[in-house]
Amino acid sequence: MVTLLLDQTQLEVVLSPVERAASFHRENIRVARDTITKVQLTEDAWTWLRGVPSPGSHIPGILAAGTWKGAGTTDFVLIRRRRPSVVIDLEGDELYQRLIFTTRHGLALTQALRLDATEELADVVEIVATAPIPVVKGKSRPVIRPRPV
Structure with missing residues (x-):
């Protein structure tokens, strides 16, 4: 299970x-925060x-890891079985157009990306846990009840 670190x-x-x-990858994956255009949970x-692994490992339904190249696209993939995952679309990154990886911290990642991060790298779970709880001000919505028959 990958660890996600985030800063400004x-x-x-x-x-x-x-x-x-x-994944045949020697270093951690680093992407600039401003290249992230969309984060989706799946x-x-x-x-x-x-595409196909190039280089990478693929055992259908069990493991997909490494760089996957398709028609004009290059993605980094780290998928294990059928577990919750996150899909991150990138624009302007030198290496990848998309990151796809299995993690149980996808929701924490989406929340942490909305918050102001610290100058030092921190785990996304810790960022979300220490963030103040947002208070929504304004009118409350009316309760809609079905009409009697």
């Missing part, structure tokens, strides 16, 4: 030694795969 300028996906070996990341 970048998102870093920290890979374990096993994940590095499976229950089935396999439907988001496009």
Whole structure:
């Protein structure tokens, strides 16, 4: 399971030694925060795969890891079985157009990206846990009840 670190300028996906070996990737994945255009949560990341591993590992339904190249696209993928995942679309990144990886912290990532981050890298779960709870001011919405028959 990847660890997600975030600061004011970048998102870093920290890979374990096993994940590095499976993905044929020596370093963590770092993307500038301003290149992130969309973050989507999904229950089935396999439907988001496009292209073929180059280099990478692929055991259908069990593991997809590494760089995946398709028609004009390059994605970094780290998917394990059918677990909750996150899909991050990038625009302007030098290496990738999309990141797809299995993590149970996808919701924390989407929340942390909306908050002001610190200058130092911090785990997205810690950022969300220490953030103040937002208070929504304004009119409350009326309760809509069905009409009797």
